[in-house]
Amino acid sequence: DSGVTQTPKHLITATGQRVTLRCSPRSGDLSVYWYQQSLDQGLQFLIQYYNGEERAKGNILERFSAQQFPDLHSELNLSSLELGDSALYFCASSVEGSGGAINNEQFFGPGTRLTVL
Amino acid sequence: AQKVTQAQTEISVVEKEDVTLDCVYETRDTTYYLFWYKQPPSGELVFLIRRNSFDEQNEISGRYSWNFQKSTSSFNFTITASQVVDSAVYFCALSVGSGGTSYGKLTFGQGTILTVHP
Numbered sequence: 001d002s003g004v005t006q007t008p009k010h011l012i013t014a015t016g017q018r019v020t021l022r023c024s025p026r027s028g029d030l031s032v033y034w035y036q037q038s039l040d041q042g043l044q045f046l047i048q049y050y051n052g053e054e055r056a057k058g059n060i061l062e063r064f065s066a067q068q069f070p071d072l073h074s075e076l077n078l079s080s081l082e083l084g085d086s087a088l089y090f091c092a093s094s095v096e097g098s099g100g101a102i103n104n105e106q107f108f109g110p111g112t113r114l115t116v117l
Numbered sequence: 118a119q120k121v122t123q124a125q126t127e128i129s130v131v132e133k134e135d136v137t138l139d140c141v142y143e144t145r146d147t148t149y150y151l152f153w154y155k156q157p158p159s160g161e162l163v164f165l166i167r168r169n170s171f172d173e174q175n176e177i178s179g180r181y182s183w184n185f186q187k188s189t190s191s192f193n194f195t196i197t198a199s200q201v202v203d204s205a206v207y208f209c210a211l212s213v214g215s216g217g218t219s220y221g222k223l224t225f226g227q228g229t230i231l232t233v234h235p
Contacts, residue, residue: 043225108162
């Protein structure tokens, strides 16, 4: 158990809908990362938050947004869903040390499997 | 831009065979970290190892060993005496940073599916 929790585990919805995925980082971790794993694109970085602020952005669609709350949990919002958004969405967290986050191990949650029908 | 290539899409071995998973990376940064993660059939991503760009020492952990060669931009992973429980998808990943700026995002390779038959 990595200590990172994600809810829900599975989500089935229809095209055009909006969903929210939730992530609680490990205790003490300030950085949260979101990744998408699909058959087409593999594992891709979406976005990173550090202590409530957006830190880095990857290949995240405009239909997707995220935020990190004062209690450090994070939510990933996916709207106007398309069939191609079906994927496994991972959240990861890390402690950001003095050298920056690159040298910190990222602990991954179990993922949320999103199916868009 | 960074890139990680795992040329082996699938590898199939019989138990007790040794197997090496290849990873080649590209980056212009001089400071970077390399990682290996394991994704078993249950789906979670399990951290295996982290190596920084200034440490080219090979590492051994039980049946696992890693060979980092900057000259060839490779970070290969060997499983000795493979077991059925080693069957999983293995990902190599890269994280870069420079000038004190904090970057944490991982760039993953496409993964290698390892199947170990009894």
